[in-house]
Amino acid sequence: MKITTKTSGVIAGVLLIAVIMAGCKPKTASPQKASTDDSVLVVLNHVKDGKQIQFEDFYKNYLAPAGIAIQPETKATVRVLKPTQKNSDGYSTYIFIMDPYVTTYDYDIYNILVSKYGKDKAKQYLKMYTDCLKDGDSESYMSIQTNW
Numbered sequence: 851m852k853i854t855t856k857t858s859g860v861i862a863g864v865l866l867i868a869v870i871m872a873g874c875k876p877k878t879a880s881p882q883k884a885s886t887d888d889s890v891l892v893v894l895n896h897v898k899d900g901k902q903i904q905f906e907d908f909y910k911n912y913l914a915p916a917g918i919a920i921q922p923e924t925k926a927t928v929r930v931l932k933p934t935q936k937n938s939d940g941y942s943t944y945i946f947i948m949d950p951y952v953t954t955y956d957y958d959i960y961n962i963l964v965s966k967y968g969k970d971k972a973k974q975y976l977k978m979y980t981d982c983l984k985d986g987d988s989e990s991y992m993s994i995q996t997n998w
Contacts, residue, residue, distance in 0.1 A: 884950035884995035916966035
């Protein structure tokens with residue numbers, strides 16, 4: 851199933867959690883992985899050439915601190931993969947994996963930014979993020995863990 855941030859606040863929020871996890875060291879929680887039949891969310895962020903530094907600045911210095919302040923327990927469920935090279939189309943794809951995807955967590959990136967910084971700053975930081983992305987959007991895929 852394909853979901854986009856333009857159609858779902860959950861996807862934008864998932865990015866938040868992934869970003870949080872990428873920029874912060876674990877506090878007390880041990881990493882978790884989904885069990886068979888658990889949900890896993892994969893978010894692909896295709897970052898424009900020349901915007902990698904801005905993208906990393908956003909998630910490390912704005913999103914991560916907000917997420918840790920609001921929901922520190924999410925750290926154990928998120929992995930972030932940073933690209934080692936550009937794609938053939940010139941974009942760099944950062945991959946966020948929510949494993950497992952926990953339905954009781956608030957994955958809405960905007961809500962978390964607002965909770966930490968207020969509406970005006972949240973809008974500014976969200977624009978900082980979307981300006982980095984191909985077509986201003988990410989790709990998200992909800993999956994189910996198999997027994998393999």
